[in-house]
Amino acid sequence: MTSEQQNSKALIRERSKKRRSLYKSVDKAMQFVFRFCGLLAALMIILIVFFVTVRGIQVFLPSYDDPVSLREFLTGMRWRTDQGIYGVFFIVINTLVTAFFAGLIAFPLSTLSALMIVKIAPKRLSNILTTVVELLAAIPSVVYGVFASGVITAIVKRIANLFNYTTFGGNSMLAAILLLAIMIYPTITSMAVVAIRAVPESHELGSLALGASRTQTNFKVVLSSAKSGIFAGLILGLGRAFGEATAVSMVAGNAFTGPTLNPFNLVRTLTTTMLQGLHETVGTDYDIRFSVGIVLMLVILFNNLAINALRRKIESGD
Amino acid sequence: MRQQTDVKLDNAFVVNDLDLYYGDFQALKNINIKIPLNKVTAFIGPSGCGKSTLLRCFNRMNDLIESARIEGEIYHHDTEIHGKEVDVVQLRTVVGMVFQQPNPFPMSVYDNVAYGLRCQGVKDRRILDEVVETSLKQAALWDEVKDHLNRNATKLSGGQQQRLCIARAISLTPEVILMDEPTSALDPIATSKIEDLIIELKKSYTIIIVTHSMSQAARISDMTAFFLLGEMIEYDDTDIIFHNPADQRTEDYISGKFG
Ligand SMILES: Nc1ncnc2c1ncn2[C@@H]1O[C@H](COP(=O)(O)OP(=O)(O)OP(=O)(O)O)[C@@H](O)[C@H]1O
Ligand SMILES: [Mg+2]
Numbered sequence: 199m200t201s202e203q204q205n206s207k208a209l210i211r212e213r214s215k216k217r218r219s220l221y222k223s224v225d226k227a228m229q230f231v232f233r234f235c236g237l238l239a240a241l242m243i244i245l246i247v248f249f250v251t252v253r254g255i256q257v258f259l260p261s262y263d264d265p266v267s268l269r270e271f272l273t274g275m276r277w278r279t280d281q282g283i284y285g286v287f288f289i290v291i292n293t294l295v296t297a298f299f300a301g302l303i304a305f306p307l308s309t310l311s312a313l314m315i316v317k318i319a320p321k322r323l324s325n326i327l328t329t330v331v332e333l334l335a336a337i338p339s340v341v342y343g344v345f346a347s348g349v350i351t352a353i354v355k356r357i358a359n360l361f362n363y364t365t366f367g368g369n370s371m372l373a374a375i376l377l378l379a380i381m382i383y384p385t386i387t388s389m390a391v392v393a394i395r396a397v398p399e400s401h402e403l404g405s406l407a408l409g410a411s412r413t414q415t416n417f418k419v420v421l422s423s424a425k426s427g428i429f430a431g432l433i434l435g436l437g438r439a440f441g442e443a444t445a446v447s448m449v450a451g452n453a454f455t456g457p458t459l460n461p462f463n464l465v466r467t468l469t470t471t472m473l474q475g476l477h478e479t480v481g482t483d484y485d486i487r488f489s490v491g492i493v494l495m496l497v498i499l500f501n502n503l504a505i506n507a508l509r510r511k512i513e514s515g516d
Numbered sequence: 517m518r519q520q521t522d523v524k525l526d527n528a529f530v531v532n533d534l535d536l537y538y539g540d541f542q543a544l545k546n547i548n549i550k551i552p553l554n555k556v557t558a559f560i561g562p563s564g565c566g567k568s569t570l571l572r573c574f575n576r577m578n579d580l581i582e583s584a585r586i587e588g589e590i591y592h593h594d595t596e597i598h599g600k601e602v603d604v605v606q607l608r609t610v611v612g613m614v615f616q617q618p619n620p621f622p623m624s625v626y627d628n629v630a631y632g633l634r635c636q637g638v639k640d641r642r643i644l645d646e647v648v649e650t651s652l653k654q655a656a657l658w659d660e661v662k663d664h665l666n667r668n669a670t671k672l673s674g675g676q677q678q679r680l681c682i683a684r685a686i687s688l689t690p691e692v693i694l695m696d697e698p699t700s701a702l703d704p705i706a707t708s709k710i711e712d713l714i715i716e717l718k719k720s721y722t723i724i725i726v727t728h729s730m731s732q733a734a735r736i737s738d739m740t741a742f743f744l745l746g747e748m749i750e751y752d753d754t755d756i757i758f759h760n761p762a763d764q765r766t767e768d769y770i771s772g773k774f775g
Contacts, residue, residue: 406577408632409606
């Protein structure tokens with residue numbers, strides 16, 4: 199090796215050493231930024247949960263002005279703010295039933311729509327459907343609420359008349375269910391579309407090469423490969439159903455007692471309870487909304503755990 | 517009409533004057549080949565010469581490629597497989613396929629092997645159990661999976677997955693199994709297992725295999741066809757192709773002068 203070559207080599211080594219130390223410090227800085235972002239997100243969750251929990255628990259403590267019995271709160275079947283009766287149990291049931299049926303309606307429709315969009319519809323139709331779903335997802339809750347209280351309630355009224363039931367102007371559990379089904383449909387659909395798009399083509403080819411028809415391939419292989427993502431969509435959708443307050447409060451009617459299984463009866467959900475008259479009230483009636491918030495968070499948590507368990511069960515075998 | 521002598525009983529396929537186009541591009545040029553029954557036929561040739569394309573003709577997987585257009589005839593026994601009366605689904609149960617990348621479905625080992633039969637409407641658990649067992653045994657996988665048939669197939673090793681895919685193809689008792697570079701994603705041990713398996717399988721099945729490995733073609737095939745730029749240059753007994761080829765280009769390819 200000539201001395202020139204040696205020199206240039208040394209030079210390169212020197213330079214790359216410098217550059218490496220530069221990269222290292224950039225790496226470190228970026229790592230710090232990422233950590234910070236992660237920490238911020240975690241902090242927000244902790245703060246919200248902490249704040250709601252502290253405010254929500256205080257009404258049950260003896261130190262509170264006019265303490266509410268925790269047992270009566272958790273098992274109560276009546277919610278009479280005017281009489282100081284706060285029983286959340288029937289509200290939980292109403293919430294679960296409403297969200298469950300909304301999911302029951304929306305889930306299959308969403309799954310089939312997603313399959314249609316990705317696998318069956320010709321390109322143009324598929325693009326149109328995608329746009330429709332995106333638009334549906336972008337409509338604000340309050341618009342859904344106005345629509346529901348004007349249109350859905352009228353339809354429900356007709357249906358009720360058909361069965362010789364009376365409703366309170368169509369405000370009812372059925373109206374809330376239909377409204378929520380429409381609202382969560384785009385959420386679940388768009389998640390399912392992503393999941394179905396991600397199914398590797400090799401699975402489909404494998405199925406077709408085994409003499410499966412298109413339909414068999416779509417249902418047995420494509421949907422089952424996309425299961426995880428579709429269930430994630432269901433979790434998100436039900437989360438929206440549990441958490442939707444504005445629109446639901448426009449058709450639920452805020453029943454005083456319950457639970458009800460009659461679809462034409464008024465209902466009260468956790469969110470509507472928290473929202474209704476929030477700004478016109480003080481004292482126990484105000485503070486107890488935080489307690490309802492804790493219950494709502496717990497309901498959502500258990501719901502997610504349950505769906506995950508269900509998914510695991512479906513995934514592990516037939 | 518072609519004379520009936522072309523459609524001899526000892527052939528699984530007879531291909532006459534086959535041209536295949538992807539849009540304007542001609543990928544196969546005037547292919548004439550007879551695939552003998554219960555033999556292993558190997559397709560060799562440099563990348564892009566049309567081996568996979570020809571292989572996909574036999575179970576009409578090219579139907580799925582929008583731009584693909586076929587001229588010419590492919591006889592399976594005495595039926596032309598593009599004929600109106602031919603049901604593609606039916607054809608694919610008779611002509612199975614194993615892909616380059618193992619592609620087990622994300623479900624249990626059992627369900628993978630039972631899939632084809634279930635699609636044909638078989639529900640009887642006893643029949644399914646039996647077919648799953650015999651297929652896995654034929655694919656030399658039974659001993660390794662018999663204790664966890666309910667495990668997800670994607671958890672198997674690559675070589676096991678490929679044997680599972682072979683079992684899946686066998687489950688429909690096809691006449692022909694098409695294999696497109698079935699060992700190219702596998703390590704040498706898994707490869708030799710599959711090669712042994714192919715030699716075993718040719719007792720019951722006609723096998724057409726695409727391979728880039730000269731030694732593999734020489735080891736396991738009875739007949740070898742050499743392709744170049746969409747043309748079939750030479751087709752003969754494997755021994756002749758490898759030791760005494762008629763065409764200079766075949767010799768060059770086999771001796772590794774290009775590829
Ligand atoms: N779906 C397709 N659309 C358009 N052209 C294609 C398509 N599939 C293959 N081709 C073209 O047809 C020719 C033959 O391809 P083919 O996959 O049959 O080659 P091959 O011999 O299997 O190659 P390899 O050894 O790399 O797998 C290539 O030029 C390829 O680019
Ligand atoms: Mg190929």
